[in-house]
Amino acid sequence: MKKPFQSIAAFFCAVALAAPAVAAEHPLDPLGAAEFAKVKAVLQKAGKADAQTRYPLITLLEPPKNVVRKWRKGDAIPRRARVVVRQGARVFAAKVDLAAGILEQWQEVEGRQSSVMFEEWAEAQELALADSRLRAALAKRGITDLEKIYCPPASQGYFGQPEEEGKRLFKVYCIDLRAAGNNYYGWPIEGLYAVVDLAGKTVVRVYDSGVVPIAKDNLNFSEKDVAEYAGLRPALKPVLLSQPRGKNFRIEGNVVEWQKWRFHLRMDRRVGVVLSDVSYEDGGKARPVLYQGYMSEMFVPYNDPDFGWFSRTYFDVGEYGLGLLASQLVAGTDCPETAAFMPSVINDDEGGAIELPQMLCVFERNTGSPSWRHAEFLNETYEGRPQVELVVRMMPQVGNYDYVIDWVFNQAGELDGRVAATGIDALKGVKAKNMEEPGAKEEAAFGTMVAPNLVAVYHDHHFNFRLDLDVDGAENYFIRNHYEAVKLPEEHPRESVYVIREDVPDSESWARYSLGGKIQRFRVASAARKNRVGNPTSYEILPHGSAKYILPDSEWYSKRAGFLQSDVWVTPFDADERYASGDFVFAGKGDDGLAVWNKKNRGVKNADIVVWVNIGMNHFTRSEDSPVLPILWRTFKLRPFNFFDRNPALDLRTKFAE
Ligand SMILES: [Cu+2]
Known part of the structure; x- marks a missing residue:
């Protein structure tokens, strides 16, 4: 069990190990x-x-x-x-x-700011709590024991206000921990904020909009807590993954091999898990598919005009870092008991190393579904093959939220990127205990009341993946297929059919698409190779679940998260273009990233191209999200399209090895 720490820095210092000196075995090793x-x-x-x-x-x-x-x-x-x-x-x-x-x-790097460091986490909190105005406001609420509160700093974003210039601003808010067990976010001391400038080491202002009662519900979720307030169902008979004859994958250093797939795997402090040099063995040769894939940015804007809430527009990759926030994985729940675990080594503020065990896991799972099948009643034949997948997983804990980031390989040459959100909704304290009280609707205008005195504020989760596809080599081009209805001749009994049109954009300003309500399909094709019937080999990118974005482009956060202006982008490879919102995101002004690079309008045809895909969720909060959110997934799929000459899973065996 992790003990609660006042700051992430204290937490990391407590578990930091002296990392052994391991020499790199591969050019992409961390x-x-x-x-x-x-x-x-x-x-x-x-x-x-x-x-x-x-x-x-x-x-x-x-x-x-x-x-x-x-x-x-x-x-x-x-x-x-x-x-x-x-x-x-x-x-x-x-x-x-x-x-x-x-x-x-x-x-x-002038006029840009770095990501948040461990020590700033503690420093912002200490500055705020040393301020007599904040202490007086807490005392007004009956809180004098500062050991019983937690005051996390949140990056303040950028909104074009003169007072933001030259400052490094955090908004510190406080949470009452008197009732806190495993939930550190359930009892906000609402309406009270300290704006802290870590450049000037000052508290710029303390904002107090008046006392809001602190929630009284038990919002902890240990078995003991839940047994008290909701009751527990009987334990299940075991449902387990078992591999009595061992694993089918091999990990050598950071290189993983499984079922014709081969790839390099590492943890990066900023973007978390990075897959590189992904290839699929076909006819005895490794065919390149994806040179590199990772989540390049995660943007989570909250949607409440209140002083304490409007600025909560977090870029969790650029401002913090997924590798930095990676959480230790628990065998049996986070990953199966059969998983292989890998550590991560990241740097601390002073440039030293922190090695953390069990930050990545790799495992196989039987999906309980067929990879393919056909039952023929005409002659009573049946052919089917069990489906097994390989999963690579990490779980960053981003404050109240926990994310799962998976890469899932299957035996049909498909590779999915999947992201799930679980953890705790960000909660706003309100006076009302019930939606039928007068004033409750106004208090819950930008969220859903999920418990007495608590509103879960509406927000979105946007994930951008950078996919450097090299399909059968680096020279690729991008294809968009779109469906179009065409009228048939008057005399035809049917009025219309559809045709599938094809665009091959030659420049990046053309090669950006919004999914909208259209039927569109996106592929990266090899300029060099064709399959046995003369179609270019390609991999299709199928996004499932893109969060919609409706605020105007002039909005500051729209500029900072300019990558949301399209759902799919294509750029020519540039080693310096790594993150969808640019390198320096903290208090950034939107002058870097995809939307800016796109204006260069470089060529993308028969070139080494990179595809950037957004997926996400518009989180319309509900009471079932409280006190801890059932896991919710979003995915995209990389799927071979005329890449193979036939179903690549045709060679699977009916039964597992004896
Ligand atoms: Cu959410």
């Missing part, structure tokens, strides 16, 4: 502890760093794609680091060649 130390030594030697220097990010600077492609076991492994450095409020971007011990690049 940096290890010794490499973090080398980065610091190189910067110090170059006179760029001292004991006060902070490191919001130290991560692998990947070798060029052609180097990775050509690399074979036994070849030298190029190792470089991409570093974001803080000297006070100044931010620098650096590149370090680790093998040569050389600082390759050092550049001040």
